[in-house]
Amino acid sequence: MRKSYLSQQKAPKVGLRLTVLFITLQQRFLRAYHHRFGQIAVNIGFNCDIRFPEMFENVLSALAVVNIDIIPSLGMSCKLSSFDYTDKIFAVTLVPLFLGLILLMTSFLFINSRKRIIGILLALSFIVLVGVSTTLFHFFKCDLMALPDGTAEAYLFKDYSVDCSTSKYRTVSTFATIMIAVYPIGIPVSYFALLFKHRKILSDAKARAEEEAQGDTTVGHLKFLEASYKPA
Numbered sequence: 001m002r003k004s005y006l007s008q009q010k011a012p013k014v015g016l017r018l019t020v021l022f023i024t025l026q027q028r029f030l031r032a033y034h035h036r037f038g039q040i041a042v043n044i045g046f047n048c049d050i051r052f053p054e055m056f057e058n059v060l061s062a063l064a065v066v067n068i069d070i071i072p073s074l075g076m077s078c079k080l081s082s083f084d085y086t087d088k089i090f091a092v093t094l095v096p097l098f099l100g101l102i103l104l105m106t107s108f109l110f111i112n113s114r115k116r117i118i119g120i121l122l123a124l125s126f127i128v129l130v131g132v133s134t135t136l137f138h139f140f141k142c143d144l145m146a147l148p149d150g151t152a153e154a155y156l157f158k159d160y161s162v163d164c165s166t167s168k169y170r171t172v173s174t175f176a177t178i179m180i181a182v183y184p185i186g187i188p189v190s191y192f193a194l195l196f197k198h199r200k201i202l203s204d205a206k207a208r209a210e211e212e213a214q215g216d217t218t219v220g221h222l223k224f225l226e227a228s229y230k231p232a
Contacts (some may be wrong), residue, residue, distance in 0.1 A: 085139065085159035086172045091134050093179045096128045119221030122194075125187045126224070133184040139176045191225055202226055 100121055107117040142154040142164035156162035162169060198219045201207045211218055219226075 019110065084161050085156055086162060087169065088135060089139055089172055089176055089179070091182070092128075092132050093175075096124065096132065097182075100124060114219065115221045122191075122221060125190075129183060129187050132179075136176050136180050139173065140184065194222055195225060198222060 033141055101133065103117055103121040103124070107114040107121075138158045139156070141157040143157050143160075144152050144154050146152050154164035157170075195202065199212055201219050202222070211220075216223065
């Protein structure tokens with residue numbers, strides 16, 4: 001009898017600790033999200049030789065830990081001697097699109113879990129946004145190198161094995177431009193479209209309370225985008 005009483009006392013404490021842990025992780029996730037645009041802006045400045053205020057650059061450099069780029073850890077350049085930055089462009093852009101397509105198709109197969117699956121898809125887009133955008137922007141920065149005969153050749157700043165004057169580079173540049181429309185432009189636009197579509201619920205405290213009472217069936221997948229904001 002005493003063991004049963006103690007287990008009943010411990011259960012609320014465990015639940016409380018899990019709740020606190022979840023809220024803490026959510027807050028860290030949201031803080032990281034708020035720095036996404038700034039980090040992308042710095043990479044645009046890097047490629048266009050734009051100098052931002054020193055304090056701004058220092059802060060964003062310190063936050064670079066939230067950038068996710070798993071390609072270097074895979075050691076592809078060691079395993080495949082021909083693997084260069086152009087191959088990395090295809091890898092970092094097409095793999096998330098492939099995973100996103102699988103999730104999207106799954107959401108149509110499992111109607112009852114569609115919102116949850118869409119939430120996973122949005123989380124995936126958030127995770128890859130900065131890393132992919134950074135890789136894409138770096139592809140447009142080439143270093144001009146003077147030769148002894150007075151001519152010059154341009155090589156990719158991130159990978160000097162890539163000649164910026166070749167037809168392959170120009171072809172991949174076209175692909176990278178399309179992917180810029182998909183990632184650093186398309187993903188934020190899709191966030192805006194989803195939030196705008198459900199703005200009446202998100203901006204109305206009463207409607208939001210009713211939605212939470214029903215289990216967040218309509219806007220639950222958008223929580224990580226709006227949880228830190230309050231209606232004006």
